[in-house]
Amino acid sequence: MTGYEFRLAGYRLPDEIGQKSEANFNLGDFFAARTQTQYEAKDSTGKIATNQLTFKEFTMYPLTGSWGDNFGSLVELSMAPGEGFEVENAFVRGVYGDQAGWAQARIGVLHPWEGFGASDRPLGNIRPVFQKQQAKGATGAATSPFYLWNVDEAAFELGYYLPKTGTTVALRTGQGVIWKADAKNAADLADPAQGGALMKTSPGYPKTGLNDMSYQAFLNQTFNNDSGFSVYYYQTTTPYPNPYGNSYAFLTTTGDAPTTFTSDSFNRLAVYANWFAIPNMLNLMGGYMWGNDSIDDKSIDKNAAQSGKSYGYYGEVNYHIIENKLAAGYRYDYFNPAQDASASYAQTASTVFVNYLGFQHLNLIGDYQTKDSDQGAGKPKKTDNQFLMNLIFIF
Numbered sequence: 489m490t491g492y493e494f495r496l497a498g499y500r501l502p503d504e505i506g507q508k509s510e511a512n513f514n515l516g517d518f519f520a521a522r523t524q525t526q527y528e529a530k531d532s533t534g535k536i537a538t539n540q541l542t543f544k545e546f547t548m549y550p551l552t553g554s555w556g557d558n559f560g561s562l563v564e565l566s567m568a569p570g571e572g573f574e575v576e577n578a579f580v581r582g583v584y585g586d587q588a589g590w591a592q593a594r595i596g597v598l599h600p601w602e603g604f605g606a607s608d609r610p611l612g613n614i615r616p617v618f619q620k621q622q623a624k625g626a627t628g629a630a631t632s633p634f635y636l637w638n639v640d641e642a643a644f645e646l647g648y649y650l651p652k653t654g655t656t657v658a659l660r661t662g663q664g665v666i667w668k669a670d671a672k673n674a675a676d677l678a679d680p681a682q683g684g685a686l687m688k689t690s691p692g693y694p695k696t697g698l699n700d701m702s703y704q705a706f707l708n709q710t711f712n713n714d715s716g717f718s719v720y721y722y723q724t725t726t727p728y729p730n731p732y733g734n735s736y737a738f739l740t741t742t743g744d745a746p747t748t749f750t751s752d753s754f755n756r757l758a759v760y761a762n763w764f765a766i767p768n769m770l771n772l773m774g775g776y777m778w779g780n781d782s783i784d785d786k787s788i789d790k791n792a793a794q795s796g797k798s799y800g801y802y803g804e805v806n807y808h809i810i811e812n813k814l815a816a817g818y819r820y821d822y823f824n825p826a827q828d829a830s831a832s833y834a835q836t837a838s839t840v841f842v843n844y845l846g847f848q849h850l851n852l853i854g855d856y857q858t859k860d861s862d863q864g865a866g867k868p869k870k871t872d873n874q875f876l877m878n879l880i881f882i883f
Contacts, residue, residue: 492710495602498590502587504554505585510825515569520549522880523545523546524544524546524879525542525543526543526877528874529703529874531869536596545568546566547562547564547565547566547576550565558583558584562577563577565578570728576599576747577640579595580595581593581594581650582594587650590659595645596642598642598643598645600722601658601706601748603718604873605714605716605761605762605771607758608622612843613853613876616819616847617835618800619637620636621825623798624825624829639662639665641723642682643704646658654716655709659704660704661701661703662702663681663688663863664726666686666727678774687735697751700724703723706721707719707766714768720759727752745849751783760773762774768808769811770805771808772807773804773805774802777801778798779797783800798823800826801822802822808814813846818841820838821836821859823836833861834861841853850879850881850883851878851879852879853877856873858874871879
């Protein structure tokens with residue numbers, strides 16, 4: 489609970505809100521960094537897909553910390569080999585009030601939410617399936633550019649926290665999701681709108697989508713300092729390429745950018761809960777997601793084949809073997825990307841993981857997941873097995 493309130497108060501303790509700092513400003517106190525080296529072994533239906541050790545990511549946190557009497561900031565810039573910097577967070581936060589309750593406002597590039605318990609960062613490397621998968625239509629093609637944990641978009645957020653009841657409410661409006669004109673596959677359909685290259689003014693982008701905004705609401709309710717539940721809602725409209733013409737061929741073979749668009753109005757609702765059955769040791773967690781995609785132009789989607797509902801859930805058990813040092817857990821996932829389809833495209837997954845923080849600055853996290861995916865009528869089920877081991881160095 490202390491860490492959650494520390495973030496929410498702008499990287500200071502709640503009783504320090506509005507208090508002048510007596511320490512001299514030191515730029516080094518506002519800089520941190522992280523490197524990740526990863527070993528991954530993966531096979532798909534018995535065929536080896538990956539077996540390699542790689543340098544996964546370097547992440548910088550410049551200008552991160554509390555400053556002034558009521559302000560704080562977070563900048564999180566990640567870079568993978570062969571790629572430029574990805575902006576995961578870049579915001580300024582103002583907090584007003586005192587330790588009995590305070591309002592907070594953020595503006596900039598924001599993660600989808602600041603969670604607690606089951607909606608916070610998982611112990612393992614692999615997130616719940618429904619947070620990282622897209623909805624599908626009745627044909628099995630990806631229909632939406634959106635999934636819950638990739639929308640680090642430019643946004644403005646306003647919220648309030650009441651420590652007496654453990655209640656946090658936040659409302660947000662953002663720039664939404666943009667289609668990538670150079671996407672080559674369904675997993676690469678979109679980026680969050682952040683500014684710079686990630687804007688809606690790129691060549692070929694439909695003018696009808698320039699004013700599409702996202703609207704989000706997030707509720708955290710905590711109990712006993714270590715248990716609670718969260719509710720998250722996201723709604724927006726984004727341009728949608730014609731799924732029946734040549735303009736949709738960039739999802740298949742040619743790599744051509746789309747030229748004919750309609751609109752996809754979609755929303756997602758997610759509920760999370762956790763309960764420490766044994767304080768500081770045994771944590772039970774679960775989550776449920778429901779989504780709806782609706783294509784507005786029926787002349788393009790004449791059979792409504794590319795719109796519909798999706799849902800998923802997970803249950804997880806975490807056991808803290810040595811408090812703040814060693815933890816292990818198991819999670820079961822189910823995700824149905826096309827609830828209304830005549831054939832099944834459902835996915836189930838079992839994941840075990842271990843998280844070890846045994847050395848100063850070093851964190852070792854290992855996961856093993858087996859995932860079964862239905863491929864539609866008359867097609868065999870696909871099985872993916874994945875082993876991940878991440879060595880994280882934080883300084």
